[in-house]
Amino acid sequence: MTDGQAILGVLALLYIMECMRWLRPTSVAFAASWSARYRVVTRDGCPGNRHGGFLFLNPLPPLGPVFVTQPWPILPAPTGMCLAAPPVFAGNGTSPADAATVAYSALASISIDGNQIKLGDRAVVTCQHPGAARDLGALIRSLRDVSEVDRASLITDALRRMFDANAVGEHVDLVVPSVRTLHGMCVLQIIALFIVCPLVSIRLGVNAALLPLAAAVMAVHSVVLLLCYRCHKRLHPHARGDRMTKLIVMALCPPMAIRAVDAVSIDVLASFHPLAAASRLCSDPDFRTLAGRQMRHLRYPLAAPEQDAATQAVIEWFREVELQVVSEFLESQHIRTEELLAAGEPTEAGSESYCPRCRSEYVVTQGECSSCPGIALEPFTKT
Ligand SMILES: [Zn+2]
Numbered sequence: 408m409t410d411g412q413a414i415l416g417v418l419a420l421l422y423i424m425e426c427m428r429w430l431r432p433t434s435v436a437f438a439a440s441w442s443a444r445y446r447v448v449t450r451d452g453c454p455g456n457r458h459g460g461f462l463f464l465n466p467l468p469p470l471g472p473v474f475v476t477q478p479w480p481i482l483p484a485p486t487g488m489c490l491a492a493p494p495v496f497a498g499n500g501t502s503p504a505d506a507a508t509v510a511y512s513a514l515a516s517i518s519i520d521g522n523q524i525k526l527g528d529r530a531v532v533t534c535q536h537p538g539a540a541r542d543l544g545a546l547i548r549s550l551r552d553v554s555e556v557d558r559a560s561l562i563t564d565a566l567r568r569m570f571d572a573n574a575v576g577e578h579v580d581l582v583v584p585s586v587r588t589l590h591g592m593c594v595l596q597i598i599a600l601f602i603v604c605p606l607v608s609i610r611l612g613v614n615a616a617l618l619p620l621a622a623a624v625m626a627v628h629s630v631v632l633l634l635c636y637r638c639h640k641r642l643h644p645h646a647r648g649d650r651m652t653k654l655i656v657m658a659l660c661p662p663m664a665i666r667a668v669d670a671v672s673i674d675v676l677a678s679f680h681p682l683a684a685a686s687r688l689c690s691d692p693d694f695r696t697l698a699g700r701q702m703r704h705l706r707y708p709l710a711a712p713e714q715d716a717a718t719q720a721v722i723e724w725f726r727e728v729e730l731q732v733v734s735e736f737l738e739s740q741h742i743r744t745e746e747l748l749a750a751g752e753p754t755e756a757g758s759e760s761y762c763p764r765c766r767s768e769y770v771v772t773q774g775e776c777s778s779c780p781g782i783a784l785e786p787f788t789k790t
Contacts, residue, residue, distance in 0.1 A: 411613040413603055415752055422662035430462040432494035434477040434535045435681035437688045439469050446690040450497035462512045468594050472672035476681045477535040483556040484724040487635055487717060490531050499765055502711055508718040511551045519544040534752040536674035563728055569680040570736040575687045578675050585641055586668045589634040596627050599666045628661045642671055686740050698737055699747040703728040707764035710781030753787050760784040
């Protein structure tokens with residue numbers, strides 16, 4: 408292997424690593440694709456472990472933007488707060504085994520550290536993005552400081568803001584024109600690094616081509632950094648620390664700057680629910696798929712006998728509020744929840760019943776779903 412091939416291999420490896428993002432189990436990503444609509448990615452489509460998975464972004468253009476959203480990783484209620492939420496859009500939506508409720512009086516010492524919410528020195532909640540952690544931390548503090556009576560309206564209002572599709576549209580409309588020039592320069596940078604440099608090196612020899620190629624690549628790289636700084640400042644005016652960290656990493660490693668559009672866009676929708684983002688970013692079938700999953704999760708909750716009574720009460724209170732807010736949101740999007748929950752046609756011959764939660768089909772006419780404890784099977788309607 409020549410020196411030129413070795414350098415190219417290292418640059419390609421660094422770039423591929425930058426194409427991977429850690430996706431938490433409760434998160435949903437929306438990645439730009441060749442079509443006008445965004446591709447939906449959940450934890451189920453990513454290799455990883457119970458804490459999350461690697462989201463692989465297409466290393467070839469269009470190179471972003473990508474948005475990652477997350478429902479609240481907690482379940483707040485007037486009487487207390489469950490510090491773990493089930494992954495609605497991954498697996499079968501089972502609540503974490505360590506889900507437990509704390510009283511607001513025990514939240515006197517909460518603090519925010521990056522994307523974590525800490526109670527004393529212990530991280531009790533991890534969000535997808537630091538911005539989401541700051542928003543959630545502010546909500547928890549406000550709930551802690553008001554009476555139990557006032558908490559219900561605070562929680563409901565905050566949840567409704569997560570489903571503000573118009574605000575999502577405004578954010579997306581701000582991102583797309585803001586990153587247009589940056590996007591073009593990122594495409595130019597990947598062409599310069601991985602196509603022009605190897606071809607010119609082969610033609611002229613590495614020694615002869617090194618200096619002019621390095622100068623050309625650094626010129627493009629400098630413009631990408633400058634545009635990235637401007638875009639980040641426009642989209643995240645108060646995140647100066649995050650901006651400088653990202654720019655320093657990109658400055659030291661040019662292949663990472665190729666994903667600069669991701670870097671400035673990925674947490675723009677951090678404060679919104681995945682369904683609100685899907686209503687503006689996805690095709691109608693993809694939006695309905697996510698909405699159906701959310702509605703089935705709320706209408707057919709899993710039995711959780713191992714949880715204490717206080718935690719069960721909190722989960723049930725929040726489920727009813729979320730069901731109301733999601734139903735209102737879907738109605739505003741002209742989607743009837745009955746359509747999302749309808750049985751549909753069996754996909755396999757001999758299927759007599761189905762699970763209304765996970766949609767598994769069964770040859771028996773009655774019983775309980777083997778994957779969803781406590782959920783009774785429902786018969787297919789014969790036509
Ligand atoms: Zn099931």
